[in-house]
Amino acid sequence: MPLGIRNFPTACATLLLSEARRKKIRIRRALDLGCAVGRASFEIARKVPEVVGVDFSRAFISTAKKLSARGALAFRLKQEGSLTEPARAVGPSKQIRKRVCFRTGDALQLPALGTFDLVLAANLLDRVKDPKKLLQKVLPSLVRPGGLLLLTSPYTWSEPFTPRPRWLTDSFPSLRKRLSPHFRLIRRQDVPLLLREHRRKFQLSFADATFWIRRPN
DSSP: OGGGOOOHHHHHHHHHHHHHHHTTOOOSEEEEETOTTSHHHHHHHTTOSEEEEEESOHHHHHHHHHHHHHSEEEEEEEEETTEEEEEEEEOOOHHHHTTEEEEEOOTTSOOOOOOEEEEEEESOGGGSSOHHHIIIIIHHHHEEEEEEEEEEEOOOOOTTTSOGGGSOSSHHHHHHHHHTTTEEEEEEEEEEEEEEEETTEEEEEEEEEEEEEEOOO
16 A cells, blocks of 8 residues: 555454453454445454444445455456456455355344444444434444444545435534443544555545443443
């Protein structure tokens, strides 16, 4: 990666697992909500025996399942214009891949999944139709008491994803207000995110990463 910036899903998984170790949280189950093609899910599974990855995109989940089943996946990497080159995505060992279950689902209307010791919701907040529902109802129902939530977002509010009246105003204070009845904020930091368009064009963002401990019920 240019500029020495780490792969974003890997960075999120590493931060979540490191914080769990510091807090001495016993980890048996983890959820990657908004998992895309599963990179963070696989990274979490290196240390966690059961990981569930959920994403609204059927294409993303289809790709994640293929990578999980095969261990590697060929694709075309854009270089410039219509020029592409063959590339290959490689997953972790079969033993680690078997720990992850991928499911298609709407983050605001999830099936019964139970509760988790760790939940990662990376750059999901500004991509759902009702962010207040995500903060006040969905996330509290997914994290067990004493469990850890890592929420990241660059707060890029956009009407194709979220109706304007539902955008959070001054995002961090607004989300803190809605999470605080159920969670205790323990740490906050920026995490750089570099999106590749082609070999000479990247978009740099900084996600606001906040770590939360679930309060007792």
